Amino acid sequence: MEVTDIRPMLAPMISFACAGLVFLMGKKPFWRNFWSLSAASLKLLVVFTMLPGALKGTVYVFRLVEFTPGIGLAFRTDALGMFFGIVSSMLWVFTTIYAIGYMEPEHAQVRFFGFFALCVSATVGIAFAENLLTLFLFYETLTICTYPLVIHEETPEAMKAGRKYLIYTLTGGAFVLLGTVLTYQLCGTITLSKPGILSLSAGPAALTWLFVSLIAGFGVKAAIMPLHGWLPSAMVAPTPVSALLHAVAVVKAGAFGILRVVYNVFGVELLRQMHLTTWLAYLAAFTIIAASFIALFQDNFKRRLAYSTVSQLSYIILGASLLTPWGATAAIVHIANQAFSKITMFFVAGAIQRKTGKTCVHELAGIGYQMPYTMGAFTVAALSFVGVPLFAGFVSKWYLSLGALQSGQWWFALVMIVSSLLNAGYWFPIVYLAFFKSPPGARLRIDEAPWTLLAPTLICAAYVIMLGTTVDVPAMPFSLARAAVQFVFGM
Amino acid sequence: MLLWPHWLALVVVVPLAGSVVTPAVARGSGRVAGRWAIGVMTVTFAIAITLVLRVAQTGPFSYWFGGWEPPYGIEFRFDEFSAFSAVIAFIGLLAVIFSQRYAEQALSPKRIPYYYCLLMLNLTGMIGFTVTGDLFNTYVFMEILSLSGYALVAVSGEKTAEMAAFKYLVLGAVSSLFVLLSIGMLYALTGSLNMADVSARLTAGVPKLPLIVALAAMTLGYMVKAAVFPLHIWLPDAHAIAPSPVSAVLSGLVVKMGVFGMLRMYQIVYRADVVDLSVLNTVLVWLGAISIVMGAFFAIFQDDIKMMLAYSTISNVGYIVMGLGLASQYSLIGASVHVFNHALIKSTLFLAAGAIIHRTGYRTLTDLRGVGHGMPLTGGAMAIGAISIVGIPPTAGFLCKWYIALGAFQAGRPFFGFALVFGALFIFIYYIRMVNAFYFQEPVHPEVARIGEAPVSMLAPMLILAALCLVMGILGRIPLSFIEPAVTRMLATIGG
Numbered sequence A: 001m002e003v004t005d006i007r008p009m010l011a012p013m014i015s016f017a018c019a020g021l022v023f024l025m026g027k028k029p030f031w032r033n034f035w036s037l038s039a040a041s042l043k044l045l046v047v048f049t050m051l052p053g054a055l056k057g058t059v060y061v062f063r064l065v066e067f068t069p070g071i072g073l074a075f076r077t078d079a080l081g082m083f084f085g086i087v088s089s090m091l092w093v094f095t096t097i098y099a100i101g102y103m104e105p106e107h108a109q110v111r112f113f114g115f116f117a118l119c120v121s122a123t124v125g126i127a128f129a130e131n132l133l134t135l136f137l138f139y140e141t142l143t144i145c146t147y148p149l150v151i152h153e154e155t156p157e158a159m160k161a162g163r164k165y166l167i168y169t170l171t172g173g174a175f176v177l178l179g180t181v182l183t184y185q186l187c188g189t190i191t192l193s194k195p196g197i198l199s200l201s202a203g204p205a206a207l208t209w210l211f212v213s214l215i216a217g218f219g220v221k222a223a224i225m226p227l228h229g230w231l232p233s234a235m236v237a238p239t240p241v242s243a244l245l246h247a248v249a250v251v252k253a254g255a256f257g258i259l260r261v262v263y264n265v266f267g268v269e270l271l272r273q274m275h276l277t278t279w280l281a282y283l284a285a286f287t288i289i290a291a292s293f294i295a296l297f298q299d300n301f302k303r304r305l306a307y308s309t310v311s312q313l314s315y316i317i318l319g320a321s322l323l324t325p326w327g328a329t330a331a332i333v334h335i336a337n338q339a340f341s342k343i344t345m346f347f348v349a350g351a352i353q354r355k356t357g358k359t360c361v362h363e364l365a366g367i368g369y370q371m372p373y374t375m376g377a378f379t380v381a382a383l384s385f386v387g388v389p390l391f392a393g394f395v396s397k398w399y400l401s402l403g404a405l406q407s408g409q410w411w412f413a414l415v416m417i418v419s420s421l422l423n424a425g426y427w428f429p430i431v432y433l434a435f436f437k438s439p440p441g442a443r444l445r446i447d448e449a450p451w452t453l454l455a456p457t458l459i460c461a462a463y464v465i466m467l468g469t470t471v472d473v474p475a476m477p478f479s480l481a482r483a484a485v486q487f488v489f490g491m
Numbered sequence B: 001m002l003l004w005p006h007w008l009a010l011v012v013v014v015p016l017a018g019s020v021v022t023p024a025v026a027r028g029s030g031r032v033a034g035r036w037a038i039g040v041m042t043v044t045f046a047i048a049i050t051l052v053l054r055v056a057q058t059g060p061f062s063y064w065f066g067g068w069e070p071p072y073g074i075e076f077r078f079d080e081f082s083a084f085s086a087v088i089a090f091i092g093l094l095a096v097i098f099s100q101r102y103a104e105q106a107l108s109p110k111r112i113p114y115y116y117c118l119l120m121l122n123l124t125g126m127i128g129f130t131v132t133g134d135l136f137n138t139y140v141f142m143e144i145l146s147l148s149g150y151a152l153v154a155v156s157g158e159k160t161a162e163m164a165a166f167k168y169l170v171l172g173a174v175s176s177l178f179v180l181l182s183i184g185m186l187y188a189l190t191g192s193l194n195m196a197d198v199s200a201r202l203t204a205g206v207p208k209l210p211l212i213v214a215l216a217a218m219t220l221g222y223m224v225k226a227a228v229f230p231l232h233i234w235l236p237d238a239h240a241i242a243p244s245p246v247s248a249v250l251s252g253l254v255v256k257m258g259v260f261g262m263l264r265m266y267q268i269v270y271r272a273d274v275v276d277l278s279v280l281n282t283v284l285v286w287l288g289a290i291s292i293v294m295g296a297f298f299a300i301f302q303d304d305i306k307m308m309l310a311y312s313t314i315s316n317v318g319y320i321v322m323g324l325g326l327a328s329q330y331s332l333i334g335a336s337v338h339v340f341n342h343a344l345i346k347s348t349l350f351l352a353a354g355a356i357i358h359r360t361g362y363r364t365l366t367d368l369r370g371v372g373h374g375m376p377l378t379g380g381a382m383a384i385g386a387i388s389i390v391g392i393p394p395t396a397g398f399l400c401k402w403y404i405a406l407g408a409f410q411a412g413r414p415f416f417g418f419a420l421v422f423g424a425l426f427i428f429i430y431y432i433r434m435v436n437a438f439y440f441q442e443p444v445h446p447e448v449a450r451i452g453e454a455p456v457s458m459l460a461p462m463l464i465l466a467a468l469c470l471v472m473g474i475l476g477r478i479p480l481s482f483i484e485p486a487v488t489r490m491l492a493t494i495g496g
Helices: A007-025 A029-049 A051-055 A079-102 A109-127 A132-150 A156-187 A204-221 A230-236 A239-266 A268-274 A277-296 A301-321 A325-356 A372-386 A392-406 A411-436 A451-469 A478-488 B004-020 B022-026 B030-058 B080-106 B109-131 B135-153 B159-190 B195-201 B208-226 B235-241 B244-272 B278-300 B305-326 B329-360 B376-390 B396-410 B414-440 B446-450 B456-474 B477-491
Strands: A002-004 A059-068 A071-077 B061-064 B075-078
Touching: A007 A029, A007 A059, A007 A071, A007 A079, A007 A109, A029 A051, A029 A079, A029 A109, A051 A059, A051 A079, A051 A478, A059 B396, A059 B456, A059 B477, A071 A079, A071 A132, A079 A109, A079 A239, A079 A325, A079 A451, A079 A478, A109 A132, A109 A239, A132 A156, A132 A239, A156 A204, A156 A230, A156 A239, A156 B396, A156 B414, A204 A239, A204 A268, A230 A239, A230 A301, A239 A268, A239 A301, A239 A325, A239 A478, A277 A301, A277 A411, A301 A325, A301 A392, A301 A411, A325 A372, A325 A392, A325 A451, A325 A478, A372 A392, A372 A411, A372 A451, A392 A411, A392 A451, B004 B022, B004 B030, B004 B061, B004 B075, B004 B080, B004 B109, B022 B030, B022 B109, B030 B061, B030 B075, B030 B080, B030 B109, B075 B080, B075 B109, B075 B195, B080 B109, B080 B244, B080 B329, B080 B456, B080 B477, B109 B135, B109 B244, B135 B159, B135 B244, B159 B195, B159 B208, B159 B235, B195 B244, B208 B244, B208 B278, B208 B305, B235 B244, B235 B305, B244 B305, B244 B329, B244 B477, B278 B305, B278 B414, B305 B329, B305 B396, B305 B414, B329 B376, B329 B396, B329 B456, B329 B477, B376 B396, B376 B414, B376 B456, B396 B414, B396 B456
Parallel strands: A002 A059
Antiparallel strands: A059 A071, B061 B075
16 A cells, blocks of 8 residues: 655654754764764654554655656665664664763864764665665765765865775666666656566576676675775764765665665566576675685684675675575575664674774673673674574575575585684684683773763664564564565465 | 747747857856846747647647748757757756855856856757758758867866877867768758758668768767767766766767767658668667676766766766667666756756855865765765666656666667666665765865855855756656657658
């Protein structure tokens, strides 16, 4: 059932207005924090008011403007969009609290919080985009608005990373636009409201090019190898930026785009007939393994996190390209599972850096004595990534393996097992260092990070456990993912 | 109304008469000349608007001078493409308003009346060019607008301006000769100068080779006027050195006359359907694509804002020429509307740049760092212009590029859709550089960030234009559906 409602547009607009207010009044820390926090909470509230309807199958639609028939800007909250929208609005609240604490000694905070809000605005816009053009518009906005955040430190290294980031993502954006135009040319519409709009009659060659173009475009942000080069460099950004944007918003925008392409532009039926996703699945599997191997050898904490992100994102892509209901379930829930686990780790890395100035893994010996709660949260996230039952990551791995078996490609289940081992290989040493080794000579006592850093970390860690123990966590509804799967598979 | 039957002639006669008498009316006073020019252009704009409304209601119509029927008399013909004359009058009016304060500062007082005289003469030439239905008239109006254009580039009297004007003059004169040669050949082949008549007389009996040479010469001539790569070398200097209101007119309107000439030529030849135009189309598509990329490429390395805008014009004309060459329904609509929209967008940008230069006295991106804080409204107009020219929805640039790209796919040439999108990416990069410098970089000259806004006579024109950049995007279907019948008529004879 479709209902016209302004709330799908309101959600991105709140963040947008927040950005404006921060730019106008943000010189004073109080107003900056006030507007950031209240906008984050208000948006979460708005998104949640749509949840009961969304669970009952109501779809809220808002058409903003139509340039010519079929081409316009419109917003729509289907189950898949709603899922991504909830994850990103929820994490915005936590990250805002964290950022207020973390950024205290930093310069250019007005710019930081202003663009931060703009990025979140764009992310929700992506989640609620009704058509490819709206999706593209917000996708590009996200690119532009993250640039000032990546170069926040304004060091030569940061500027270089920023340039690299722009070159990668803008090129990706151009491919998305190309794909959008081609889609319109092939089927006369660019809506994302159907389970597939293309048909085989468009000709296999054109469809193949279109698929490559769209996947390459979104794949840049989803960091599929070999398009991942920007992600590790972009880790020079301040930690809250890396946390929200490079573990959640930016990279998930790419992954979400791929889900849209697979499920709403092409449709499962067509892709099955065309066998286009086979190579994508292999590419994703390769990325999962290869990025994990690289992560094993990273000593810089945030770089290790970055490569882990590259690896984890390909879970989503692998799940999508299996084209089975279980695979799709895994892909969708992994958006939330990876987001909460990864953001916990980033929060930990940032807290350690702020508290002790340590940025490398080998320096972390004994840190668990000093910051037990922080490192406890880290351990939870690590267990989740390894895929231990009772933690969020297990759920994704379980469904992904089921999906692989369902499609008759059992070797992808093996990939899951290898990936678990590799994850254990690069996360457990940190846990071991933190709790079982003490640095020579020093007497350690508990000296935790301030509550603005600690509280979001612990809450996110708690969510990781909740997501793992019960699939239907309050406010993170598994049933949305299930509804999305049923919609795209026509069940 | 008494003059109603002669309305179409008046749209040329009013600015022509108004311009010629300017020095006499002003009697040496720049201020009086300025007011006079505003008056004349307002009347012209009003006339042009009524003509546009009429064409929207009734379709194309003609005016026969002295009541002589074509092909014996001179015919003015107002079709949907001629609606560009309203844009010319409108931007002309805004440029004249903008010039009031600008000219006081940039020109010596003695020259100001002549400046307005030349500017209006230039606008007259363009309006005439868009409404005439006669080939030789086309040439006459082209010369009016070109000669006044050369003088306008040099009007500041600086050495570099004279050099740029001279370069412009040499290339412009050569290109005019090509066009004249072509018109002569067409006359020899068909015995007529009226466009519709020439088109009707181009039958299968006409010798092919001379016709092809004539068309090639005409294309070559107009390509210089339109500054299509590699014939663009005159443009950056001329447009960057001219006074900013003139740059707006030159970049937004005058280069379009080259494109317009090609459009008219296509109208003649498509209707006649005697020669295969695929070679010409291929040339245009490729040159268009190369112009897009090269223009953007050069623009990236410019530090002077007006120079950057000038190179960006080359890119955008590339889009239009590519749209023409693709010769599909979508691409032609996109190209024709981009003629209109780019005029608005580029004028916004040049006027904003002019206001910035007027206030600060600097013109390079490095010197102008932080100016967005000092001149928030101007900076805002510039940003809207930048977003539009890149083609980001919901602004004016988006739909044209969308249509041209669709046209590329429609014509079965996806490569050019590819070139278009990646050209836009290049353009994006250098406008990001500009916005970055204006807002986010540490000012080199601290006073620039506190400089204060431009006077109202400058702000108003550019804000109106900036608003139009948005309106033409949001209401984009109006110009598209307005131009569609003309394109359909034009393509009707190709292959049935």
